[in-house]
Amino acid sequence: MPALRSYRGTPWRVIAPDPPRYDLWPEPVRLAWRLSGALVPCGPGVRGIGWPENPVVRLAALAPWFTAHQVATHRTAAWVWGAARSIGESIELSMLPGYRRPIGTPAELRIRELRGLPEDAIHLGQFLVTSPRRTILDLLYQPESFDRRDVITCRLLSQRVPGGLQHIADHIAEHRRPHRSRAQQRLRGLLP
Secondary structure (H helix, E strand, O other): OOOOEOOOOOEOOOOOOOOOOHHHOOHHHHHHHHHHOOEEEEOOEEEEOOOOOOHHHHHHHOHHHOOOOEEEOHHHHHHHOOOOOOOOOOEEEEEOOOOOOOOOOOOOEEEEEOOOOHHHEEEEOOEEEEOHHHHHHHHHHOOOOOOHHHHHHHHHHHOOOOOHHHHHHHHHHHOOOOOHHHHHHHHHHHOO
């Protein structure tokens, strides 16, 4: 069967548009749409009722809390990837290398400095999120507690990583980083 062609000879392809930025709408319009049921909750933000809840839409729902040089990380990134039920106690973002933390950060945000390689940040629509591999590593190395929710989250995220948990174990063994023993101990709890 021949491929469909446009009149200029290039193949047709479906390009999914980015979800609208509801945070840029005037507040009365957003409120009216919420009351009519056209906007529904999506984490701490909202999404259009016609948009399926997927990583691009979840990340777009966090738009009111983003600046141009931030990346969703840790539990927030796990929620974006669909591996966690909620974003946690606060929205966790990291600044890209070379950028400073904004002044007057709201209390619901936890902003860190992103360390590592730029390819650990993936564009989903207009915004950035850490890759599933990097999200697992961030959770394993975090100084905060690592509870049952984090275990389940890491196991779900590992399904998106080529090589799964073994790839994560190899990465931790190859790279010297502070608190590596903590990450290895937590990883042993993930392995069957």
